[in-house]
Structures are given as C-alpha cells and as structure tokens.
Amino acid sequence: MLVLDIGGTKVAAARWVGGRLQDRRQWPMPPTPEAWRQTLALMAGAYPGMSRLAAAVTGLTDGRVWTAVNPQLVSFWDGYALADALTQAWQCPAVLLNDAQAAAWGEFVSCDRQPGNLLFMTLSTGVGGGLVLGGQLRSGLRGLAGHIGHVGSGLAPLDGNTRCGCGRLNCLETIASGTALARQASHLLGKPLDAASVFAGWHAGDPVCGRLLERATQALSQALADAHALLDLDEVRLGGSVGLAPGMVEAIRQAQQALPARFRVAVAPARLGADAGLIGIGHWASDRLNAP
Ligand code: ADP
Ligand code: BMX
Ligand code: ZN
Numbered sequence: 001m002l003v004l005d006i007g008g009t010k011v012a013a014a015r016w017v018g019g020r021l022q023d024r025r026q027w028p029m030p031p032t033p034e035a036w037r038q039t040l041a042l043m044a045g046a047y048p049g050m051s052r053l054a055a056a057v058t059g060l061t062d063g064r065v066w067t068a069v070n071p072q073l074v075s076f077w078d079g080y081a082l083a084d085a086l087t088q089a090w091q092c093p094a095v096l097l098n099d100a101q102a103a104a105w106g107e108f109v110s111c112d113r114q115p116g117n118l119l120f121m122t123l124s125t126g127v128g129g130g131l132v133l134g135g136q137l138r139s140g141l142r143g144l145a146g147h148i149g150h151v152g153s154g155l156a157p158l159d160g161n162t163r164c165g166c167g168r169l170n171c172l173e174t175i176a177s178g179t180a181l182a183r184q185a186s187h188l189l190g191k192p193l194d195a196a197s198v199f200a201g202w203h204a205g206d207p208v209c210g211r212l213l214e215r216a217t218q219a220l221s222q223a224l225a226d227a228h229a230l231l232d233l234d235e236v237r238l239g240g241s242v243g244l245a246p247g248m249v250e251a252i253r254q255a256q257q258a259l260p261a262r263f264r265v266a267v268a269p270a271r272l273g274a275d276a277g278l279i280g281i282g283h284w285a286s287d288r289l290n291a292p
Contacts, residue, residue, distance in 0.1 A: 001285060002047050002090065004055040005277035007099060008073040008125025009178070009241075012274075013043055016054075016282035021275060023047075033076050044089040053086050053094040054285030056102035056277040058126065060143040063096055069147055070173060072165035073126050095285055098143055099277045100239075103270065104130025105137045106280025107237045111271045116234035119227055119265075120276065121148055123220075123248070124240030127173040133231065137284070148227060149173035153219035158212060159187035172223045176216040178242045184212055199245045213251055221255035225263035239270035239277075 003021070005012040009029050014021040025046060030036045059068045064083040071078055086094035097105075104120035114135075122128040127149030131138045138145045150164065150171045157175045162183075164171035174180050178195035185193040185201075188208050193201075201209030224236055238249055249269050256264040270276045 001052040001054060001282070002050040003278050003282045003285070004043075004053070004057075004086075005099060005102070005281065006055055006057040007277075008058050011039065011043070012278055013047060014278050015047065015050075016278075016286070019282070019286070021278055021282070024275070024278070029074070031076075036076070040085065040089045047090075050090050051092050052285070052289070053090055053092055054281045055082070055086060055094065055096050056099040056281040057082065057096055058099050058128065060098065061096040062143070066096070068165070069144070069150060070126055070165035073179075095288065097281055097284055098128070098130065098139065098146075100128030101130035101137060101139050101143075101146055102280035102284055103239055103272070103276035104132050104146065104237075104280065105284050106272050106276045106278075106282075107270055108132040108135075108137075109283045110279055114234075117231050119146070119148070119224075119231070119233050119236045120270065121224075121236055121238055121243065122240035122277075123176055123178070123238065123242035125177060125179055127171075127177045128240075129227075131231070148223055149177065151223050151226060153222045155215065155219045155222070157184050158215050159184045172219055175219040176242075178240075181212055181216065181242065185209065188212070195242055196245070199247070203247065214255075217248075217251045217255040218258075220252050221259060224252075224256070224265055224267070225259050228263055228265040233265045236265055236267045237270045237276075238267060239272075239274070241274070244269055244273060 001016045003016045012026045014024040030039045066080045066082040083094045118132045120130045129146035129148035131146040162174040181195040181198045185198045198209045
C-alpha cells in the first residue's frame with residue numbers, strides 16, 4: 001500500500017510494508033491546480049505498481065470528496081474529488097482521513113494501546129487535532145471532531161483581531177500556526193519572515209519573536225485547558241514542524257503554569273515525530289482492510 005500525508009505546505013509519501021514505512025519522500029504542496037496535477041504525476045511515477053492507497057489530508061473528507069474548514073490553507077481544492085484523482089493517478093482504490101486524526105491514531109496504535117483519552121495536536125500550516133477516546137478514533141459524523149485549531153482562545157493575535165479562513169474570529173489557528181506566526185511577525189517587523197525565523201529570533205533573544213511565541217503558547221495552553229475540561233485528557237502529543245520545533249513543548253508547559261493545576265494536561269512531543277500522519281494512515285487503512 002502507498003501512504004500519503006497531504007498538508008498545507010508539504011506532501012509526504014511512503015510504501016507501507018509490514019506495518020512500517022519504506023522509501024519515504026516529500027514534495028512541496030503545489031500552489032495551483034496545474035502544479036498539483038504535475039506533482040501527482042511525479043508521485044505516481046515515483047511509486048509505480050501500487051494496489052491500494054491511503055491518504056491523510058488536511059481538511060474534511062467524506063471518504064471521497066475534500067472540503068476545507070479553512071479554505072485559505074489549500075485554496076484551489078474546494079469540493080475536490082481527491083479520492084477519485086488519486087485512484088486515477090495510480091489506477092487503484094484510495095481512502096482518505098483527516099491528517100491530524102490519522103496522526104492521533106498512529107500515536108495511539110504505535111505507542112500506547114491504553115484505553116485512555118489522547119489528543120494529538122499539529123502546529124503546522126494550520127493547527128489540527130485528532131482524538132482517540134477510550135481506544136476509539138473519534139472523527140464524528142462530519143469529520144470535525146478534534147479541530148482544536150478553530151476554537152477561540154479568548155486572546156487576539158498580536159497584529160490585531162483576525163478573521164480565520166473558517167469564518168470565526170481569532171481562532172487558535174490565527175495565533176499559533178506556522179502561517180499565523182509568519183503573518184504576525186511580518187506585520188510587527190515590517191519585513192517578510194517565516195515561522196522558522198520566528199523561532200530562530202526567539203532563541204537569539206529577539207523581544208518581538210519572544211512576545212509572539214509567548215502569545216501563541218498562552219493561547220495553546222488555554223485551548224488545551226478547555227479540551228481537558230471537556231474530555232478529561234490523559235495526554236496531548238504535539239506534532240507538525242512548529243510543534244516539533246526546539247523549545248515549543250517546554251514553552252507550552254511553561255504557559256500552563258499560569259493555569260490552576262487541574263487544567264494542566266500533560267503535553268509531550270509526538271513519539272512518531274513528523275511521521276505520525278503517515279504511520280497513522282497506514283495503520284488505519286490496514287485495520288479497515290482486515291476488518292471482518
Ligand atoms: P504541513 O502543514 O504541510 O503538514 P509542516 O508540519 O511542515 O507541514 O508545517 C508547515 C509550517 O511549519 C509552515 O508554516 C512552515 O513555515 C513551518 N516550519 C517549517 N519548518 C519549521 C521550523 N524548523 N521551525 C518552525 N516552523 C517551521
Ligand atoms: C486546518 C484544517 C484541518 C487540519 C489542520 C492542520 C483545512 C484545509 N485544514 O485547521 O483539517 O487538520 O489545518 O493541517 O481546513 P496542516 O495542513 O497544517 O497539517
Ligand atoms: Zn478558524
């Protein structure tokens with residue numbers, strides 16, 4: 001089987017053989033429909049002869065058709081028949097699941113198998129989340145379960161009140177995603193800056209970058225406290241390039257110290273690191289294939 005992880009910034013792919021990833025590769029997520037078709041053809045050429053395909057993908061899917069919660073993340077895909085396009089490219093059946101939900105399942109299956117309550121949260125192009133509650137992946141009838149990026153933190157981004165692409169005001173995603181860090185930093189510093197540069201500035205003692213990370217981690221700790229109050233979480237696993245960036249987990253733990261102890265949920269880096277989505281979708285699709 002071929003497994004894909006399609007995010008707002010990158011597409012990762014690997015063969016799934018005997019419960020493990022093989023021959024992992026990565027491409028930038030293309031910005032236009034034409035470039036997307038070219039990337040699809042490139043990937044199909046890189047992995048010929050596949051008999052099944054499973055994709056973890058940013059946004060909502062009904063199993064076949066893709067829609068966005070935040071259409072700004074992949075603007076050219078609205079209502080896209082993604083599963084059919086994958087089937088056409090590889091000439092084999094394809095299944096889809098939200099990327100953070102897949103990663104949550106990967107973290108649970110590979111590392112725990114304890115019937116507790118786990119939240120996987122990705123800080124990446126957007127902010128995503130997936131829930132495994134009592135040993136079950138909970139996607140909900142509409143696939144929306146776990147979308148913690150679109151809860152309100154009660155805080156505004158440092159560049160002012162911001163309407164999220166989902167339609168809500170000041171969502172967590174407008175403060176703590178890689179896109180949001182870059183947007184706020186570019187506004188405050190008057191020059192284009194990406195999220196990795198915000199982290200570099202923070203580690204070098206830049207006060208503006210420091211304030212940005214402080215605001216992001218405050219908003220994250222508030223959202224996690226809300227999720228904990230609703231779900232009684234045992235652990236939060238953090239993934240995505242921003243979530244896995246050096247110092248992020250520690251900074252969130254620091255921000256949690258301002259909360260009453262009951263609302264401080266344990267936060268740890270994803271044990272599967274940047275492969276949580278790929279490994280998760282591999283397990284999820286294999287489990288479905290082997291189901292009676
Ligand atoms: P995707 O959203 O496609 O799953 P990533 O998890 O790599 O991809 O997240 C992409 C976001 O992470 C972008 O906003 C990018 O600028 C940011 N980013 C990439 N590398 C780093 C880094 N080393 N430190 C902080 N942010 C990073
Ligand atoms: C957005 C939303 C989620 C996704 C999350 C992280 C879209 C297109 N995506 O909140 O479904 O899980 O981003 O996605 O509405 P990533 O691209 O940052 O990995
Ligand atoms: Zn939103």
